[in-house]
Amino acid sequence: MALTPYDVLIIGSGASGGMTAHTLTKLGVKCLMLDAGPAFDYDKDRSLRPVYDLPYRGFGKPGRFPHITQANEFTAAIWADEKENPYSYDPKDPYYWVRIRRIGGKTLVWGRASWRLSDYEFKAKDHDGFGDNWPLAYADLAPYYDRCEPLLRVSGRKEGLPQLPDGVFLEDQSKDGPSVTRFLEEAKKRGIPTTKQRRAQGALASSMNLLLPDAMATGNLTIVPNAVVREITTDRKTGLVNGVNFVDRRSKREMHAKARVLVVGASTLESTRLLLNSGIANSSGVLGHYLFDQFYVKNTVQALTPEAGGGGGYIARFTNLKSKDKNYLRGYAVDFGSGGTPDPKYFPLYGEALQKALNANRGRGFNATTMGSVLPRFENHVSIDKNVIDAWGVPSLRIQARYTDNEFNMAKDAMNTLAELCQASGFELLEKHDRMVPPGESIHELGTCRMGESPKTSVLNKWNQAHDVKNLFVVDGSAFVTGGSQNPTLTISALAMRASEYMAEQMRKGDL
Amino acid sequence: MLALPAAPALLAQEMPKIEVGVPDAGAETVAHFFSAPQLAALRRLSDLLLPAMGETPGALEARAPEFLDFLIGESPADRKQLYRAGLDALNAGARRKYGKAFAELDAAQADAVLAPLHERWTYDAPKDPLAAFLREAKADVMAATVNSREWVQVVSQRSRTASGTGIYWHPIE
Numbered sequence: 001m002a003l004t005p006y007d008v009l010i011i012g013s014g015a016s017g018g019m020t021a022h023t024l025t026k027l028g029v030k031c032l033m034l035d036a037g038p039a040f041d042y043d044k045d046r047s048l049r050p051v052y053d054l055p056y057r058g059f060g061k062p063g064r065f066p067h068i069t070q071a072n073e074f075t076a077a078i079w080a081d082e083k084e085n086p087y088s089y090d091p092k093d094p095y096y097w098v099r100i101r102r103i104g105g106k107t108l109v110w111g112r113a114s115w116r117l118s119d120y121e122f123k124a125k126d127h128d129g130f131g132d133n134w135p136l137a138y139a140d141l142a143p144y145y146d147r148c149e150p151l152l153r154v155s156g157r158k159e160g161l162p163q164l165p166d167g168v169f170l171e172d173q174s175k176d177g178p179s180v181t182r183f184l185e186e187a188k189k190r191g192i193p194t195t196k197q198r199r200a201q202g203a204l205a206s207s208m209n210l211l212l213p214d215a216m217a218t219g220n221l222t223i224v225p226n227a228v229v230r231e232i233t234t235d236r237k238t239g240l241v242n243g244v245n246f247v248d249r250r251s252k253r254e255m256h257a258k259a260r261v262l263v264v265g266a267s268t269l270e271s272t273r274l275l276l277n278s279g280i281a282n283s284s285g286v287l288g289h290y291l292f293d294q295f296y297v298k299n300t301v302q303a304l305t306p307e308a309g310g311g312g313g314y315i316a317r318f319t320n321l322k323s324k325d326k327n328y329l330r331g332y333a334v335d336f337g338s339g340g341t342p343d344p345k346y347f348p349l350y351g352e353a354l355q356k357a358l359n360a361n362r363g364r365g366f367n368a369t370t371m372g373s374v375l376p377r378f379e380n381h382v383s384i385d386k387n388v389i390d391a392w393g394v395p396s397l398r399i400q401a402r403y404t405d406n407e408f409n410m411a412k413d414a415m416n417t418l419a420e421l422c423q424a425s426g427f428e429l430l431e432k433h434d435r436m437v438p439p440g441e442s443i444h445e446l447g448t449c450r451m452g453e454s455p456k457t458s459v460l461n462k463w464n465q466a467h468d469v470k471n472l473f474v475v476d477g478s479a480f481v482t483g484g485s486q487n488p489t490l491t492i493s494a495l496a497m498r499a500s501e502y503m504a505e506q507m508r509k510g511d512l
Numbered sequence: 513m514l515a516l517p518a519a520p521a522l523l524a525q526e527m528p529k530i531e532v533g534v535p536d537a538g539a540e541t542v543a544h545f546f547s548a549p550q551l552a553a554l555r556r557l558s559d560l561l562l563p564a565m566g567e568t569p570g571a572l573e574a575r576a577p578e579f580l581d582f583l584i585g586e587s588p589a590d591r592k593q594l595y596r597a598g599l600d601a602l603n604a605g606a607r608r609k610y611g612k613a614f615a616e617l618d619a620a621q622a623d624a625v626l627a628p629l630h631e632r633w634t635y636d637a638p639k640d641p642l643a644a645f646l647r648e649a650k651a652d653v654m655a656a657t658v659n660s661r662e663w664v665q666v667v668s669q670r671s672r673t674a675s676g677t678g679i680y681w682h683p684i685e
Contacts (some may be wrong), residue, residue, distance in 0.1 A: 062587035433635035
């Protein structure tokens with residue numbers, strides 16, 4: 001019996017691969033999806049356990065996840081094992097590379113924050129002269145944002161801010177307590193725009209429950225788990241890609257899957273690693289370059305509110321919009337929230353005195369985390385490290401990324417602004433700092449396979465299609481040119497949807 | 513002739529769920545990583561950091577020091593060093609000030625040795641090894657206590673939010 005022919009081979013099942021499958025299968029395109037990780041049963045493969053019944057009392061196996069601060073002993077099995085999936089960096093510049101290899105990818109655990117980019121990002125070079133513009137404008141992507149938000153069930157509140165375009169939201173009608181209300185007023189007095197969180201709703205808002213089931217229902221999608229893709233294969237006569245070599249995760253059996261059109265959505269750095277290992281789509285020489293993310297200053301301020309708290313929200317970027325008014329380019333956003341009790345470390349006490357202080361301050365916590373724009377720079381890059389091989393024999397990456405004064409100055413400004421807002425709101429400041437977590441830890445890694453008008457300075461065109469290989473598309477965060485301060489998943493989804501419709505149309509016309 | 517007892521029809525069809533215990537339910541950790549003076553200091557420190565209050569068990573009832581002997585013994589070298597140097601510094605400080613081991617100090621004397629715990633927390637770790645150790649130990653002793661069977665069983669009966677349970681993802685094949 002002949003193998004079922006598929007129109008499109010998709011690598012990855014997360015936000016980008018999932019949206020690609022969702023879009024293409026509804027247009028009647030037959031898709032085969034490969035993912036490096038297993039399929040699993042959300043009910044049977046998880047269970048309620050008391051923390052004292054875990055082997056390490058909730059601390060987790062020491063040293064198991066030196067770079068994945070998000071992992072804990074309950075969730076340890078979710079994250080890609082660091083021994084099986086090594087990578088390297090210069091010890092002076094640590095990089096935290098966080099991966100999940102399971103059907104659904106990182107959408108299984110994402111924070112669900114769903115923000116649109118604006119032309120302050122898409123046309124950033126026009127605005128401040130740094131770097132490059134995207135080869136598309138906000139207006140090109142807006143119709144796709146409009147369709148992605150209802151799919152992900154994004155809630156939010158419309159504000160009419162040009163730097164943070166409104167979307168199609170479930171209306172957020174949540175109320176704020178008196179402390180947060182004062183904080184919002186103090187922000188307004190200073191011209192600092194605030195809004196409610198914009199967040200996909202539901203305990204699980206994942207590719208696995210929101211995208212893949214609809215795609216499966218069309219009958220046009222086949223998912224093959226445990227397929228660790230080694231390299232993309234090329235037809236030497238045409239220069240087009242014609243499939244992938246993969247290894248079965250469990251048996252290590254070597255396999256080959258054919259593709260008429262190949263979509264790579266394996267996550268920002270995994271996609272670029274795959275292209276580099278395959279030696280394709282790099283006539284520009286920029287594949288692997290322009291790695292950036294958002295820098296995070298976690299708990300930039302930690303304060304106590306006079307009243308037990310409640311409520312929270314988001315500060316939209318407000319710096320350098322009309323003119324350059326800071327000692328840095330671009331800007332930052334802030335997540336803030338109140339309620340709960342601050343961590344015991346913030347109280348310079350111990351023993352019974354500490355317990356009394358914790359009880360007295362229950363519900364009075366307030367904290368804010370800064371998420372800052374990182375300038376895309378050529379020198380921040382990844383390359384193949386032939387000495388670092390994963391458990392399936394695939395060469396891994398060496399990652400070089402470093403923040404610069406633009407980010408450091410921005411972090412300091414954010415700290416001072418937040419401390420001032422807290423004090424003006426009558427909060428007691430317990431701690432403020434401007435120390436960002438290492439690059440990568442925000443899990444918002446972007447770039448390295450960027451889009452652009454010119455094949456000389458970019459890997460992909462405005463349709464996420466490789467300039468060099470027309471039947472190759474890369475649809476995840478690696479395509480980003482700039483990232484702003486907004487969480488990237490919604491934009492990744494919208495770009496994947498847009499690329500998929502273009503792809504389907506080109507296939508229909510016989511151009512692919 | 514004796515009648516055979518009726519077959520337990522249900523049990524023949526279904527596997528029952530047997531509730532099993534955890535090691536701490538019937539056994540003690542054999543502490544072997546820290547030296548005797550280090551472990552004595554850790555026990556005294558743990559009791560000071562989180563004493564039993566009313567019916568709520570403290571770090572000693574939760575066997576937090578013995579658990580940490582195991583956990584730190586399994587940990588990367590820098591963490592081992594942080595603990596060993598910190599506990600040695602507690603004993604050295606106690607001897608210097610009072611001519612006794614840390615475990616033998618009364619609460620006021622111990623508090624003088626634990627002065628770094630009254631410093632405000634800062635994002636960057638303190639350079640002084642004792643201060644750096646104490647802030648880690650404060651977090652670890654508290655976590656080892658509130659995550660213990662002893663604590664969870666008492667506190668979760670009082671509060672629905674302090675249940676000490678979570679959704680555990682089973683390891684993958």
